[in-house]
Amino acid sequence: MMPSQETNPMGGARRKDRLSNTSQKTHSTGSHTLQTGAKAFKERLRIGLMFWCAPIYPFVGSPRPKNRPMKTICKRKCLILLLCLLFPYVNLGGAEEYSGVRPSAVDTVNIVRRSYPYVALYNTFAKWAAYSGWNKILFSGRLAGHTARSVARPNNDTLNLTALLDLRKEAVIVEVPAIDSKYVSMMTSAYDHYIEIPMSTTFERGDFSRPSRVLFYNQRTERYHGEPVEGVDRTCEMTGDFVAMILRAMPHLNDPPRAERIKSQLRQVTLKTLSQFKNGPGIAPADLSFPEFGRTTADVFGTNFLEVMQFVLNHTIFDPNNDMDRALLEACKALGMEPGKSFDPAKAAGIGSLRLRPVAESVEKSVRPPVNRSRLFMPKGRIDLETQLFQTVVGPLGQPEHQAIYLGSRALAKEVLNARNDYVIRIAKDQLPPAKAFWSFTLYDSRTGFFIPNDRQKYSVGENTGYQLNDEGGLDIYISAEKPVGVSDENWLPTHRNDQALDVALRIYAPDFEKMKTWKRPAIEEIKRP
Incomplete structure (x- = not known):
């Protein structure tokens, strides 16, 4: 029928x-x-x-x-x-x-x-919901560590605030305070894995410089049909009943007072249904059994x-x-x-x-990387199936190129990286990643897509997790089981000496596209051991 x-x-x-x-x-x-x-x-x-x-x-x-x-x-x-x-x-x-x-x-x-x-995406949302529930804010105040296993290739360079929205019975309003960070973005996706960026500091329109209220709904949401709501700054029509909203913020960990201020501001993010926003009692969501x-x-x-x-x-x-x-x-x-x-x-x-x-x-x-990386993590109608499959398998819920550029080992290394070997990434002073916000190199287990556990809880090198420039103003990052003599802790990504394929991801937030034209990608080189 x-x-x-x-x-x-x-x-x-x-x-x-x-x-x-x-x-x-x-x-x-x-x-x-x-x-x-x-x-x-x-x-x-x-x-x-x-x-x-x-x-x-x-x-x-x-x-x-x-x-x-x-x-x-x-x-x-x-x-x-x-x-x-x-x-x-x-x-x-x-x-x-x-x-x-x-x-x-x-x-x-x-x-x-x-x-x-x-x-x-259903599997990812369900894992999060088992921990946080729906229409609730989830914020740990910490960078992700090796226990983060709900999504492949998580980042280790931003503070992430997540909310799973149930839009069946009511529209949902997320209220965000001003956030004192060089980089903040709001990203959304339904089960279809089409990415939208409702707000970002890169848009140069004052996003996150003042408090904002964002209303989320879809065309089937009960009791709301797109009409203006007093006190709401913008509305976002979604493509599903269940939606993930993720706030990413540069934590500025090299400036402890500012870092604590940013964490405090993120803890002030609130979520209300439309009836609660209008000082009503709120409407209980309909009972629903989710598959395992x-x-x-x-x-x-x-x-x-x-x-x-x-x-x-x-x-x-x-x-x-x-x-x-x-x-x-x-x-x-x-x-x-x-x-x-x-x-x-x-x-x-x-x-x-x-x-x-x-x-x-x-x-x-x-799956293979798309020839045109500008099509990664795009809205509906602006992405093809091959690109959507690649981004879902390799690392879902990323951001489009105007927010962040992602480069993996296939773009940086000539051979498969393996933990049996030691490696170095050498970057000249004038070839540091061209980011208007910040950048990071993150190490993963290639098979699982997760961080490699280590006692130092060191998974990335960058402005938020630390690095030391060399005497020439460049940067040398070492990947090895033992820390090389004379190398600072900040520049060492530890591994375990076993037969384990490795993956390194370079993230460039708010990329400077003009400088990208002449920028030379750093190469990952094997260090020959005696």
């Missing part, structure tokens, strides 16, 4: 028009739309060729280890290419059909690729993907004119999932035969 206008985020009438326009691209099996064989084959071939052209190592895109025979690598690539072509149509047996759809006929690669950002989250995104694909994705579809607002939205909904419909439907566990038994977890893991390994 077609969802009603109230429960279907795309609207019943417009949805009918959309489906009629796409009838030539798909064919119907029962009440579900399946991709044509030619289109599915092309997609699998494209993924297979991506694997063929890419090295198969712990950190995707890294150079081939010196001791890995080329013959072995070619064999592995041939096997992966064959699996990419055949796997989606192999029914591993013992499974029932899901709501009338034969699992062996579903293009699993396409489904996983298009749903991956939504599943990953997994330790990783791949875990969700392996256990309760159908339940999570149906939940996400019901709480995301889709645009009938957006190509990526249409493609996602068509892929989900092949498994009987549509906005407004309920999850039926009795009909989900057949999903086991699709073996979505290994497909998700393959998608994770296939």
Whole structure:
């Protein structure tokens, strides 16, 4: 049955028009739309060729280890290419059909690729909500450490304040005081992982120089429909019922009094529903059962993907004119999932035969940095699927280029970094990262995307965690298990002497694009030990 206008985020009438326009691209099996064989084959071939052209190592895109025979690598690539072509149509047996759809006929690669950002963001939000709840402020007053594991590649250079917003029953108002920091930004995202920046000190319009009130809602929010509210400075229409709002602030730790002042100001951030803002009692949110989250995104694909994705579809607002939205909904419909439907566990038994977890893991390994990095972390309609997948896998909930530039080891090193070796990053005086705000180098375990635990709790080098310039005014940063003789503590990123792939991320906040034109990226060099 077609969802009603109230429960279907795309609207019943417009949805009918959309489906009629796409009838030539798909064919119907029962009440579900399946991709044509030619289109599915092309997609699998494209993924297979991506694997063929890419090295198969712990950190995707890294150079081939010196001791890995080329013959072995070619064999592995041939096997992966064959699996990419055949796997989606192999029914591993013992499974029932899901709501009338034969699992062996579903293009699993396409489904996983298009749903991956939504599943990953659901998983991240659910982990945060288990700790903080909804419509509440979460602020620790500390930089993230090695226990931060809710999102891959967290930063270690800003104070982060987070709020998870439930916009179903009421609009939510976040009140922010003036914050005495060189850099502050407000970032938002729903499950769709489209990034918006409602406020930032880089906008040169006085953001965070005075108190501000920001109202968040969506087109389905009850009791609010976009009208002006006295005392509210700006309104933000979101694309889902559940939204993450993150404030990032440069802490100025090299100036302790200022750092304490910034922390105090961030503790003054408040959150109220619209009725509470108007001095009412507030309206209790509707009861809702959230699906279980997994330790990783791949875990969700392996256990309760159908339940999570149906939940996400019901709480995301889709645009009938957006190509990526249409493609996602068509892929989900092949498994009987549509906005407004309920999850039926009795009909989900057949999903086991699709073996979505290994497909998700393959998608994770296939991502590549976009050629145009300016498309990273952009709003809806300004980002493509490949870029969205890359940012979700490598490090979700980052910021667009006008706020921060992110450069990883693949841009800075010639070979895979490994903790068995020692490295140095040498930066000349006139080649320090061109930031109008600040910059940092952060070290990660490449496989997990998390900080490497150490007794010193040292995970990054930069203005907020400290560094010492050399006699020439440049900077030398050392990555090693033991601190080299004569190297300051601030310039040492400790590792453990084991076979562990490493990743270094350079973040440049409020980049100076004019200086970027002549700036030379620093290189990570291996230190030859006797």
